[in-house]
Amino acid sequence: MKIDDNFFMKLAIDEAWKYQLLTYPNPAVGCLIVKNGEILSIEAHKEAGKAHAEVNALKAAYLKKYPNDVIKAKNSSHDIHKYLIENHKGFFNDCEVFVTLEPCNHEGKTPACSNLLKELKPKRVIIAHKDINKEASGGIETLLKAKIKVDLDCMRKEAYDLLYPFIKWTSGTFIFYKMAQTLNGSIDGNISSNSAKAYVHALRDKIDLMLIGGNTVRNDKPTLDARYIAGRAPDIMIYSKNRIFDTNIPLFKVANRKVTISNDLFKLLDYKIVMVEGVYNLLNILKEKLDFIVLLVSPKIRNGINALNDIDIDFEIVHENYIGDEKIIYLKKKS
Amino acid sequence: MKIDDNFFMKLAIDEAWKYQLLTYPNPAVGCLIVKNGEILSIEAHKEAGKAHAEVNALKAAYLKKYPNDVIKAKNSSHDIHKYLIENHKGFFNDCEVFVTLEPCNHEGKTPACSNLLKELKPKRVIIAHKDINKEASGGIETLLKAKIKVDLDCMRKEAYDLLYPFIKWTSGTFIFYKMAQTLNGSIDGNISSNSAKAYVHALRDKIDLMLIGGNTVRNDKPTLDARYIAGRAPDIMIYSKNRIFDTNIPLFKVANRKVTISNDLFKLLDYKIVMVEGVYNLLNILKEKLDFIVLLVSPKIRNGINALNDIDIDFEIVHENYIGDEKIIYLKKKS
Numbered sequence: 318m319k320i321d322d323n324f325f326m327k328l329a330i331d332e333a334w335k336y337q338l339l340t341y342p343n344p345a346v347g348c349l350i351v352k353n354g355e356i357l358s359i360e361a362h363k364e365a366g367k368a369h370a371e372v373n374a375l376k377a378a379y380l381k382k383y384p385n386d387v388i389k390a391k392n393s394s395h396d397i398h399k400y401l402i403e404n405h406k407g408f409f410n411d412c413e414v415f416v417t418l419e420p421c422n423h424e425g426k427t428p429a430c431s432n433l434l435k436e437l438k439p440k441r442v443i444i445a446h447k448d449i450n451k452e453a454s455g456g457i458e459t460l461l462k463a464k465i466k467v468d469l470d471c472m473r474k475e476a477y478d479l480l481y482p483f484i485k486w487t488s489g490t491f492i493f494y495k496m497a498q499t500l501n502g503s504i505d506g507n508i509s510s511n512s513a514k515a516y517v518h519a520l521r522d523k524i525d526l527m528l529i530g531g532n533t534v535r536n537d538k539p540t541l542d543a544r545y546i547a548g549r550a551p552d553i554m555i556y557s558k559n560r561i562f563d564t565n566i567p568l569f570k571v572a573n574r575k576v577t578i579s580n581d582l583f584k585l586l587d588y589k590i591v592m593v594e595g596v597y598n599l600l601n602i603l604k605e606k607l608d609f610i611v612l613l614v615s616p617k618i619r620n621g622i623n624a625l626n627d628i629d630i631d632f633e634i635v636h637e638n639y640i641g642d643e644k645i646i647y648l649k650k651k652s
Numbered sequence: 653m654k655i656d657d658n659f660f661m662k663l664a665i666d667e668a669w670k671y672q673l674l675t676y677p678n679p680a681v682g683c684l685i686v687k688n689g690e691i692l693s694i695e696a697h698k699e700a701g702k703a704h705a706e707v708n709a710l711k712a713a714y715l716k717k718y719p720n721d722v723i724k725a726k727n728s729s730h731d732i733h734k735y736l737i738e739n740h741k742g743f744f745n746d747c748e749v750f751v752t753l754e755p756c757n758h759e760g761k762t763p764a765c766s767n768l769l770k771e772l773k774p775k776r777v778i779i780a781h782k783d784i785n786k787e788a789s790g791g792i793e794t795l796l797k798a799k800i801k802v803d804l805d806c807m808r809k810e811a812y813d814l815l816y817p818f819i820k821w822t823s824g825t826f827i828f829y830k831m832a833q834t835l836n837g838s839i840d841g842n843i844s845s846n847s848a849k850a851y852v853h854a855l856r857d858k859i860d861l862m863l864i865g866g867n868t869v870r871n872d873k874p875t876l877d878a879r880y881i882a883g884r885a886p887d888i889m890i891y892s893k894n895r896i897f898d899t900n901i902p903l904f905k906v907a908n909r910k911v912t913i914s915n916d917l918f919k920l921l922d923y924k925i926v927m928v929e930g931v932y933n934l935l936n937i938l939k940e941k942l943d944f945i946v947l948l949v950s951p952k953i954r955n956g957i958n959a960l961n962d963i964d965i966d967f968e969i970v971h972e973n974y975i976g977d978e979k980i981i982y983l984k985k986k987s
Contacts, residue, residue: 355689502837
């Protein structure tokens, strides 16, 4: 196996995927720091408002060499920026910084990463994908002006896949379909483990809207909140022509939530990030509009209702990972 | 993410899995070399008779620093051993060698890896799993006698899963079930890509026996050779009570192959490595005897015959990887 820029960037991309969608409205970004060939850190942006991937990675890299440094206790982005600028003593001058997205160039909730890098002066910054957000872009120019070597487009395709949800919700709506099944495609009964359920609740906590089929509501009588992680319950749109529902169904009783009943799917475009939960019926109706399918696969073979119907869709696997013992697979429709 | 011994060993284990089963009768082994924190190489044993993982990794590590060294042209294990022992000039003294299995201690088709390491004197050898083969073991003692620091059992569970086929075929029979399906469990028609088919043919080239159901033979009229890789066609056992088959079915016409028709599954135990191809019927009959299921998943949703029947089995995913755009998943029945 070749140990090259692609190898390092792949590790940064994989780390970023662990927080995919959970960083909304920010992009998922990963960063890896190498000092004289040694990997010092691999970190990611974890949640909007928290430190960017570069900041987490720079801090972890410094701690790798000075495990007892006071930076350990600094958690806010501002504090880490300030501390590193004042105390780096040239530590990063022989470092290479691999980052999946162009470092941000503007002061938002957190200070600009390009400015921090400019001060720390690493030997080289390797960037997989340019920023598409006009407000935050310009990071490359800042680095080049500071005479830092910049290499662009390393693993660009993989970085684009990672960035894709952000690109969609920045310019319009990102719609993803969440499904859970066994290895053999059975969707019957209680499939997922508790850690997979907690992950789904973490997604619900982040999204703008959840779309669910009317029959699923009538049959399953779900709550559709984020109680496993004590999170925010998302607003709900029930896809149904028939507007009559038993209001004792728990989802109607969750506080601080709006429930809409509609069969007008254009309403989805009023939102930035929409999660669809349902069976293949809804998948069929929405298939041209879906950006991702997030498929949770439990490693069992089970006799049960199968998700098969008349759909034929070809996918590309853009990423996959584990949640506990189960698989999570991110699929994109092949164009 | 922590950059520690486990991180490095995981990379070595993942590299070894790329050649899982293809190294038969040898174990799949991976090796990673770190010099002052820098990863120099990640290599694996690829095929019986060819260089061991350690030898491939030591050569690649040396080449990483001296890309034009004459070692580049040396491919036989003997030549690499000899060259490194005579020319290392202390290069490996500050290296750490991560290897998924205790280095072999005996001269077989290739010289002993423990002896090579003894001469190169790395700073530390990290071993995930002790050898279980009495003839080849003793590597750790050789290293310790040479005053090389040895750490044992790093990622032992993952290394055990990697070693498991070898453990089984060394002490008896390793039986694995090969299946191909779409995402939603459809097993209908022509599912796999050409690269997945080539992989299956590479497996067929290595195994002692292929077991296949009588009805599959009657319906599909298969050839079951290894033509995609110009490999050896395996011997076949057709599982059937009824011994009457149309001898024009292509599998009977392949040269240098033995075909047995039997319903006595105890005969499988006369072989070291058996691949079963078939549908869930045979899986149900064999489920207590199977060591692995090797599941190829094509990222499509298809309307078609589903593999569902009355089987309920829980699995552990021991590894997964890509073959081209498709997934390969190694499953072990949960005990």
